[in-house]
Amino acid sequence: MQGMGDGDGNSMGGTGTSMSPPPSTMPMSMGNHGHSMMMHMTFFWGKDTLILFPSWPGNSGIGMYLLSLLFIFFLAAVAETLTAFSNRVSQSGSTTSNAVILTAIHALKMGVLYLVMLAVMSFNVGVFLATLAGHAVGFFLGRSGFFLRQGTGDLEAHTRTNK
Structure with missing residues (x-):
């Protein structure tokens, strides 16, 4: 069995495929203002x-x-x-x-x-x-x-x- 996909083209358990790198930012809530900013990881x-x-x-x-x-x-x-x-x-x-x-x-x-x-x-x-x-x-x-x-x-x- 080759493995199951996760819907994004990444193989979860297959061979020869690599997962995409983690994002360098992630959303972060700014409280009650309804705005969101990105929290940078780089x-x-x-x-x-x-x-x-x-x-x-x-x-x-x-x-x-x-x-x-x-x-x-x-x-x-x-x-x-x-x-x-x-x-x-x-x-x-x-x-x-x-x-x-x-x-x-x-x-x-x-x-x-x-x-x-x-x-x-x-x-x-x-x-x-x-x-x-x-x-x-x-x-x-x-x-x-x-x-x-x-x-x-x-x-x-x-x-x-x-x-």
């Missing part, structure tokens, strides 16, 4: 996307899309600066209050990083680039040592402790 360019929240920015226009990119950029930069702040607190000595502060910073940083990760899972190239730029700027401002005085040797000590 990277794509475009301002009509969903990031973190229902209908945000959705198809609200370029202004809301740019605002959402700025928000994601800010979140990524905050995550990097929280890491720098955590490093500075941990170098100031080991006390009970420092342990509590470090725990709070870590919890906040992880929450921010998970939000950034969920935003990137929108598969929007603009969101991905905003995330990379935010992490780069946050690292530059908080962790690169660029703003430390190079003549005092602080840069070398800072570089050794961040590796």
Whole structure:
């Protein structure tokens, strides 16, 4: 027996035929508005996307899309600066209050990083680039040592402790 077809020309159990690849998008309901958007499963360019929240920015226009990119950029930069702040607190000595502060910073940083990760899972190239730029700027401002005085040797000590 050769197998049964599924009505779309794909053989289910036959030999020598392959099934078509899965679609790269799937419909996603937008709530009570009666609209539907496609949830992408591969990277794509475009301002009509969903990031973190229902209908945000959705198809609200370029202004809301740019605002959402700025928000994601800010979140990524905050995550990097929280890491720098955590490093500075941990170098100031080991006390009970420092342990509590470090725990709070870590919890906040992880929450921010998970939000950034969920935003990137929108598969929007603009969101991905905003995330990379935010992490780069946050690292530059908080962790690169660029703003430390190079003549005092602080840069070398800072570089050794961040590796």
